[in-house]
Amino acid sequence: MGAKHELRHILGAIPNAFRKSKHLPAGERARQLSGVPLHFVDLVALGALRVFPFDDGGAGPRVLLLHGYAGHPRSHGFLRRHLRDAGFATASLDLRDHGSVQAMGDALRDWLRDHVDPDDPIAVVAHSLGGVVTRFAIHAEDVRSRVRRIVTLGSPHEGTRIAEIVESEKASQMERDAELTAALEEQEPWHDDLPPLVCLWSRADLLMVPPEAAIADGAAARELPRVTHPGYMLRPRVWRAVVDALRDG
Numbered sequence: 001m002g003a004k005h006e007l008r009h010i011l012g013a014i015p016n017a018f019r020k021s022k023h024l025p026a027g028e029r030a031r032q033l034s035g036v037p038l039h040f041v042d043l044v045a046l047g048a049l050r051v052f053p054f055d056d057g058g059a060g061p062r063v064l065l066l067h068g069y070a071g072h073p074r075s076h077g078f079l080r081r082h083l084r085d086a087g088f089a090t091a092s093l094d095l096r097d098h099g100s101v102q103a104m105g106d107a108l109r110d111w112l113r114d115h116v117d118p119d120d121p122i123a124v125v126a127h128s129l130g131g132v133v134t135r136f137a138i139h140a141e142d143v144r145s146r147v148r149r150i151v152t153l154g155s156p157h158e159g160t161r162i163a164e165i166v167e168s169e170k171a172s173q174m175e176r177d178a179e180l181t182a183a184l185e186e187q188e189p190w191h192d193d194l195p196p197l198v199c200l201w202s203r204a205d206l207l208m209v210p211p212e213a214a215i216a217d218g219a220a221a222r223e224l225p226r227v228t229h230p231g232y233m234l235r236p237r238v239w240r241a242v243v244d245a246l247r248d249g
Contacts (some may be wrong), residue, residue, distance in 0.1 A: 033128075056090045057089060057090065060088045060123045061087075061123065062120075062123070063123045064129075065079070066093060067096075067128075067130055068129040069129040072096065076090075076125075076127075080092075083246075088123075088243075103135055108137040112147070115144070118146050121146050121148035122148065123147070125231055125242055126152050126153065127152070130152070130155065131157065131199075132153025132155055135187060148195060148196075150198070152199050153232035153242070154200070154202065157179065157215060157216035158216070160207060160213050188216060188217040189218025190217065198219065198220045199216055200224055202226055204227055235244070
């Protein structure tokens with residue numbers, strides 16, 4: 001799935017999303033409408049990153065970067081460079097060809113089994129849907145042992161009502177009453193048998209409804225003011241927060 005296809009998908013969904021947004025609570029609808037200009041500017045800026053090639057690698061503790069819904073491995077370009085400058089080695093996984101969260105999770109499980117030794121586990125930094133995919137993947141105990149820490153950026157741990165107004169299979173799996181969301185609740189409250197989880201979230205994230213849906217019950221959380229959903233990839237203070245979360249403990 002190319003960037004042009006994804007952009008057409010997003011732009012085509014906007015009219016339908018605005019029409020259906022009347023079903024959101026009045027306060028949430030007002031937050032959505034007021035935040036649209038910045039969100040759109042950040043979305044365009046994030047899309048521009050896709051024209052630049054990227055290189056993974058480096059020396060230091062390994063970090064796997066996972067993109068989100070309609071995302072792309074190149075979306076992490078700035079964050080990838082910051083992590084490498086901070087002494088981490090990066091890897092990426094392209095999940096765009098998988099049509100469901102379960103299929104994406106299976107692909108992640110296979111990658112971790114093939115590329116990570118349980119004696120040298122990797123950290124995962126996941127944007128948006130990538131965080132849900134990671135949680136689905138670590139249901140398998142042998143995969144869980146290959147992950148030393150998870151940092152999520154605006155991931156719908158508790159589902160999001162915005163998924164109700166986007167027509168796609170992957171989006172429907174992120175609804176607050178979806179079967180997958182209920183299955184993930186079995187991991188909560190987050191406990192010591194699971195890799196440490198840090199949830200970065202923002203009240204300016206229009207795709208999290210409510211914004212606190214980006215926090216998994218029992219996990220560590222840090223609020224980042226004035227960060228849009230695509231802005232997690234663009235703001236230096238977010239990159240610094242990711243490094244802090246990776247180094248903590």
